[in-house]
Amino acid sequence: MRNKILDTSTLDKELLKQLDAYIDSLEGDKQEHLIHVLHKAQDLFSYLPQNLQLYIARKLDLSGARVNGVVTFYSYFNEKPVGKYIISVCMGTACFVKGADKVLERVLELTGADKNEMSKDGLFTVKDVRCIGACGLAPVMTVNDKVYGKVKPKDVDDIIRHYRSIQYENK
Amino acid sequence: MRINNYNDLVEWKKVCPRKTDYKINVLVCNGTSCLSSDSEMLAKLLEKEMIERNLKADIRIIKTGCFGFCGQGPIIKIEPDDVTYVQVKVEDISEIVESHLVNRIVVNRLLYKEPNQKELVEQSSGMKFYKKQMRIALRNCGEIDPENIEDYIVNNGYFALAKVLQEYTPDEVIKIIKDSGLRGRGGGGFNTGLKWELTRKVPGKEKYIVCNADEGDPGAFMDRSILEGDPHSVLEAMMIAGYAIGSNQGLIYIRAEYGVATDRLYKAISDAKEAGLIGKNIFGTEFSFDINIKLGAGAFVCGEETALIRSMEGFRGEPNKKPPFPSVQGFRGKPTSVNNVETFANVPAIILNGSKWFSSIGTEKSKGTKVFALAGQIRNNGLVEVPMGTTFREIIYDIGGGHPQGKEIKAIQIGGPSGGVITKDFFDTKIDYESLLGMGAMMGSGGMIIMDEDSDMVKIAKFYLEFTQDESCGKCTPCRIGTKRMYEILENLVNMKGKPEDLDRLRYLGENIKNTSLCGLGQTAPNPVLSTMKHFREEYEAYAYRTKKTTYSIDPKLCIGCTKCARNCPVDCIEGKVKEPHYIDESKCIACGACYEACPVHAIIKP
Numbered sequence: 146m147r148n149k150i151l152d153t154s155t156l157d158k159e160l161l162k163q164l165d166a167y168i169d170s171l172e173g174d175k176q177e178h179l180i181h182v183l184h185k186a187q188d189l190f191s192y193l194p195q196n197l198q199l200y201i202a203r204k205l206d207l208s209g210a211r212v213n214g215v216v217t218f219y220s221y222f223n224e225k226p227v228g229k230y231i232i233s234v235c236m237g238t239a240c241f242v243k244g245a246d247k248v249l250e251r252v253l254e255l256t257g258a259d260k261n262e263m264s265k266d267g268l269f270t271v272k273d274v275r276c277i278g279a280c281g282l283a284p285v286m287t288v289n290d291k292v293y294g295k296v297k298p299k300d301v302d303d304i305i306r307h308y309r310s311i312q313y314e315n316k
Numbered sequence: 317m318r319i320n321n322y323n324d325l326v327e328w329k330k331v332c333p334r335k336t337d338y339k340i341n342v343l344v345c346n347g348t349s350c351l352s353s354d355s356e357m358l359a360k361l362l363e364k365e366m367i368e369r370n371l372k373a374d375i376r377i378i379k380t381g382c383f384g385f386c387g388q389g390p391i392i393k394i395e396p397d398d399v400t401y402v403q404v405k406v407e408d409i410s411e412i413v414e415s416h417l418v419n420r421i422v423v424n425r426l427l428y429k430e431p432n433q434k435e436l437v438e439q440s441s442g443m444k445f446y447k448k449q450m451r452i453a454l455r456n457c458g459e460i461d462p463e464n465i466e467d468y469i470v471n472n473g474y475f476a477l478a479k480v481l482q483e484y485t486p487d488e489v490i491k492i493i494k495d496s497g498l499r500g501r502g503g504g505g506f507n508t509g510l511k512w513e514l515t516r517k518v519p520g521k522e523k524y525i526v527c528n529a530d531e532g533d534p535g536a537f538m539d540r541s542i543l544e545g546d547p548h549s550v551l552e553a554m555m556i557a558g559y560a561i562g563s564n565q566g567l568i569y570i571r572a573e574y575g576v577a578t579d580r581l582y583k584a585i586s587d588a589k590e591a592g593l594i595g596k597n598i599f600g601t602e603f604s605f606d607i608n609i610k611l612g613a614g615a616f617v618c619g620e621e622t623a624l625i626r627s628m629e630g631f632r633g634e635p636n637k638k639p640p641f642p643s644v645q646g647f648r649g650k651p652t653s654v655n656n657v658e659t660f661a662n663v664p665a666i667i668l669n670g671s672k673w674f675s676s677i678g679t680e681k682s683k684g685t686k687v688f689a690l691a692g693q694i695r696n697n698g699l700v701e702v703p704m705g706t707t708f709r710e711i712i713y714d715i716g717g718g719h720p721q722g723k724e725i726k727a728i729q730i731g732g733p734s735g736g737v738i739t740k741d742f743f744d745t746k747i748d749y750e751s752l753l754g755m756g757a758m759m760g761s762g763g764m765i766i767m768d769e770d771s772d773m774v775k776i777a778k779f780y781l782e783f784t785q786d787e788s789c790g791k792c793t794p795c796r797i798g799t800k801r802m803y804e805i806l807e808n809l810v811n812m813k814g815k816p817e818d819l820d821r822l823r824y825l826g827e828n829i830k831n832t833s834l835c836g837l838g839q840t841a842p843n844p845v846l847s848t849m850k851h852f853r854e855e856y857e858a859y860a861y862r863t864k865k866t867t868y869s870i871d872p873k874l875c876i877g878c879t880k881c882a883r884n885c886p887v888d889c890i891e892g893k894v895k896e897p898h899y900i901d902e903s904k905c906i907a908c909g910a911c912y913e914a915c916p917v918h919a920i921i922k923p
Contacts, residue, residue, distance in 0.1 A: 176630055177628075177629055177630045178630060179630035179631075180610075180611060180612075180613055180627065180630055181610075181611060183613070184572065184611055184613065214632055215630070215631065215632055218615060218632040218633065218789070219612075219613030219614050219615050219633070220613075220614035220615065221572050221573075221612075221613040221614035222613060222614075236534075237534035237535055238534040238535045238691070238692070238729065238732075238763075238765045238776075238779065238780075239534070239535050239691035239692055239697075239765060241534075241779055242692050242693065242765065242767065242771060242776070243692075274573075275532065275534065275614070275616065275783070275787075276532070276533070276534035276535060276536075276537075277573060279348055279349050279352060279386075279537070280386075280535050280537060280689060280691035280697060281349045281386025281387040281389065281691070281697035281698050282349055282352060282353075282386070282387075282389075282697075283691060283692075283697070285352075290575070291352075292348070292351075292352030293352070294349075294352055294353065
């Protein structure tokens with residue numbers, strides 16, 4: 146991968162500039178900050194395509210394999226594009242015993258997405274996630290930063306409809 | 317304000333705003349749980365009302381951390397009246413202001429009502445949920461504004477650090493913590509003072525203090541609540557630890573999922589730096605200390621200290637074998653003391669009140685208190701802090717309020733994916749590190765999941781194993797392949813494809829994984845299976861001998877023939893005439909539970 150030609154033509158130049166500025170601002174051993182750099186890159190680009198990973202590798206003087214190894218190890222990083230709304234259904238114990246699996250099933254059915262994949266319309270990515278620590282509200286699902294607690298399968302219909310309608314209004 | 321010496325801190329404390337400066341303080345919980353039910357909006361509306369009614373001089377609205385009563389959120393507490401309102405909605409705000417804050421009449425309908433309780437309890441201290449609790453680690457959570465350093469200082473914040481720097485040598489600090497009997501609250505329960513001493517003894521100038529905030533056990537959220545509700549206490553303790561072991565650099569490794577906690581930590585660090593409480597020559601002494609935040613990225617194994625250190629260095633979070641222990645060779649290969657959030661939160665209180673005070677609480681070998689997260693089939697979900705030695709029964713029934721529908725509680729799962737189950741025969745056991753280990757469970761981080769008679773223990777064990785085999789980092793074979801094989805056996809069992817021999821294979825495999833895995837994750841991964849197998853063998857046998865009933869049925873004595881179940885059944889397997897008992901064709905039933913939900917008279921029998 147070292148010798149692979151880095152093609153950044155698909156990446157937004159302005160965002161790359163912001164990423165560069167972030168990396169340049171880091172103090173001390175930059176390689177040690179790899180995970181923070183990846184967080185920043187994902188914040189900017191919403192996911193980490195291979196050429197972006199390679200770009201970061203070159204920038205930090207690391208091998209592409211090393212960066213890819215870290216990206217694939219941590220569940221927080223996405224290698225594939227994600228929908229505008231990321232729906233995470235908590236599968237922690239408390240949520241599980243209160244029927245989170247049925248909530249997830251309904252979400253997948255309504256969005257038409259496969260688990261951990263983007264829906265065809267690009268609106269949703271549905272994930273089952275580890276305990277998010279809101280056990281008092283079990284079962285819990287989140288849409289981006291908004292938390293929905295004590296969700297019943299039938300509540301999912303309203304939630305999904307809400308996000309579809311915002312999308313419609315924006316158009 | 318900039319603190320250059322001890323007197324500056326004393327002077328600052330004198331001018332910090334106090335609760336007594338106001339006639340009324342309105343505390344609005346802004347922990348993650350309550351925030352998700354719009355508690356931030358409640359605080360905004362209250363603030364707006366105060367301005368409009370010109371009450372700002374008399375009434376202070378404080379956005380606090382977690383009260384622990386999460387299942388009843390959002391929570392608003394009014395002091396000094398000691399009244400707690402639960403499940404407050406946006407539309408309730410004007411009534412609280414008009415009735416309580418202006419006319420001093422308590423809004424009865426928003427008070428918490430205990431089950432079967434005849435009289436309303438106005439005072440929060442009279443609530444059963446709080447009666448048996450003792451708050452040390454959570455002492456400031458739900459009491460102060462975590463984003464305001466003055467709120468912390470007025471509650472003797474940073475006085476423990478001042479005392480340590482003024483009065484004690486590092487060895488004396490270690491002795492105090494050792495004498496107090498404080499043990500690690502994140503899992504294993506290693507003596508904290510001893511850990512510090514081991515790190516101090518290793519020669520070298522470059523050493524690190526690490527705060528492990530990678531709280532990952534499903535069902536545990538005490539560390540997050542402490543960081544959200546009282547971040548300065550953790551920073552202060554890290555500096556005390558730094559002074560004790562001879563380190564001037566602290567790092568907090570926190571899960572990326574904990575956004576609110578991370579923001580509050582950044583704010584706390586920046587405020588403390590501005591005040592000169594973090595930085596060079598703290599309190600005018602030789603001691604300097606800096607604290608940085610390292611973000612995790614979603615890997616459960618990073619809660620293990622050697623994996624955590626690898627992750628902080630920018631690598632895949634794979635654990636290393638011990639020894640060498642981090643106290644000898646840790647972050648950047650230098651001596652490192654890794655302590656958990658809750659452990660740190662106890663430290664300032666121990667310094668200020670003395671080791672004797674702390675060691676007088678708890679049992680012979682487990683001192684102080686422990687925070688437990690109650691979740692699952694229990695009325696009062698939330699965080700509770702109790703002295704070590706409290707019994708399960710007291711926690712579940714007195715504090716937790718028992719089962720929400722009054723069903724029988726058959727077991728508690730404690731210690732997350734590393735722990736085991738406690739059956740109802742052992743509910744009178746006094747909880748401490750040793751008693752839990754004796755029962756095949758462990759303290760872990762203190763997550764308690766309450767399970768009722770309907771819970772299927774085999775499926776619960778399978779759930780935990782699915783989690784650990786998914787989170788296994790893959791470095792060592794027993795954990796990577798062994799947990800996968802165990803999971804497959806369980807899956808077969810649950811799908812009625814198992815054999816009686818599977819039970820022996822499960823146990824054999826489990827014991828082997830425990831004995832041969834590299835790190836704590838693998839060494840404890842089989843615990844949920846082994847412990848449920850020990851206590852609920854009959855449930856496993858029902859699957860292994862394929863005698864387990866997997867379909868729903870109808871109790872003909874209770875059925876009123878309303879036809880609701882038949883109309884809701886997606887596969888049309890329920891038959892019967894109107895006003896006559898119905899029956900389910902078990903060969904067609906897919907066990908979806910639609911009939912169970914639809915039945916108005918509870919005539920459907922679950923598998």
